Amino acid sequence: MREDAATGGGLSTGDRLLSVIEVLGSQDGAGVTEVADQLEIAKSTAHAHLRTLYDRGYILKRDGTYHLGLRFLQLGQAAKQPWDEYPFIEEKVEELADESEIRAQFLAPEHDEAVYVYRSTGRHSVPTDSRVGVRIPMHSVAAGKAMLAQFPGDRVDALVDRHGLPAQTDETITDRAELDAALERVRERGYAINEGESWEGVRAVGAPVLTPDGDVFGGLSVSGSPHRVDPDDLADLVMGAANEIKLEFQYE
Amino acid sequence: MREDAATGGGLSTGDRLLSVIEVLGSQDGAGVTEVADQLEIAKSTAHAHLRTLYDRGYILKRDGTYHLGLRFLQLGQAAKQPWDEYPFIEEKVEELADESEIRAQFLAPEHDEAVYVYRSTGRHSVPTDSRVGVRIPMHSVAAGKAMLAQFPGDRVDALVDRHGLPAQTDETITDRAELDAALERVRERGYAINEGESWEGVRAVGAPVLTPDGDVFGGLSVSGSPHRVDPDDLADLVMGAANEIKLEFQYE
DNA sequence: CTACTCTGTTCGACATTTCCGAACGCTTAT
DNA sequence: ATAAGCGTTCGGAAATGTCGAACAGAGTAG
The missing domain is CATH 1.10.10.10 (Winged helix-like DNA-binding domain superfamily/Winged helix DNA-binding domain)
Structure with missing residues (x-):
């Protein structure tokens, strides 16, 4: 054994x-x-x-x-296909990055973690998809918290039971009650904020991407250094993009 | 057994x-x-x-x-890393697609096959990386023939012995002597042409990407329907891009 | 030039593991 | 109600993976 x-x-x-x-x-x-x-x-x-x-x-x-x-590249593309079937997701990420002039990303939930699927740094920068495929605890990123806030309570329970709330930085939420309060705030506002909870000195604004049925399909976020990320400015942009994706699903 | x-x-x-x-x-x-x-x-x-x-x-x-x-996406990214370390390769593919206004791609040789690593359809189209990760016999694509033409003879021998020359279309080169003649022409001209040998009605122009040492690093090509692909126009563009990549290696 | 150490590789034997087929609930058609 | 399909579990027989030792080769230090 x-x-x-x-x-x-x-x-x-x-x-x-x-x-x-x-x-x-x-x-x-x-x-x-x-x-x-x-x-x-x-x-x-x-x-x-x-x-x-x-x-x-x-x-x-x-x-x-x-x-x-590179056979793994082929398998990776096959794994990504469910998202590539909706090309407007990647398009919206590009748009977000162009309009906000900071990084934008789409993350998908998988096995209780958030995975970077698309990422863009805007029209004017090097196109390398660094971080694509990377997995990160949902509670520590904006897009992940936005998704968590939409999950039914028992799913959050199961997730926390299984993985706990590991800290990425000193700011990461590690207390369950604090997480619940944060998620409640996300639901009220409609968007999530990440204040250095995954990387020091990085602020992000995220919103959930839902299907027309209300299921969580993924999360969108924009991120950058705090002086370039003003939630009051960006929240509508991100939530708008997330909603546009939801609407696009209707016309499929 | x-x-x-x-x-x-x-x-x-x-x-x-x-x-x-x-x-x-x-x-x-x-x-x-x-x-x-x-x-x-x-x-x-x-x-x-x-x-x-x-x-x-x-x-x-x-x-x-x-x-x-999506764990495979992560592995796929890891597999691609050796190329991502030279971001100018992807940039040149984008440039090629923008300038030629047709599809451009970079393929890497692996296990005697050519694998699509980067692909772009130009600024104005949907960004989906369809075909990235796909493997294809080297003798049936322009970038592959461009690479083959740079291989030492015994490596070509070994490759043909192991895989043969499988046909993708009626135009695919399936005869060894014919292949050798084609590769000789590629060496003379400096670029390879694919005339419907991988997909019917698709013409491509490809050039090898070499390291400063003269090793084959990969192959660049542009492809599209024949009336949009004029080798006399595009050959210099593709060879130029391949050469620029080679020069970039120097300054690393 | 030799000895030493580090590779990657092969081999055989034991013990562990995988594989199969049958049987079990279960859902969906007929 | 019956049948057929699915995914799942179980035990036993047979095949297979694992280990350690031993080998050859490359590279380095003395």
């Missing part, structure tokens, strides 16, 4: 393969020995896993170390 | 897990039975694999079927 790997009907070998993938993904490049050490498995075992991935074309050798291959 | 799965030191269980992932990625959504049928394994086995992926947060249930989760 293994410690935590496959508690239940899972397959421990497959579980370990995923761990190997994660090791390669969390740093750039790793050798057999490095993977074995990090996962505390025998070198020969690590080698077998890496060979499996290599033979299948999922990883490749570069400069003597293994790296994730 | 298994038929083809683990010929060598590979792990057949891990191999199967990857197959399950591929099934989910190649269509949108699949249930336990569907996965089991496609892979010709027992339902209970498919269930175990899906559970492993589910417990790890790699897949999720939506509308009663399993789908790839």
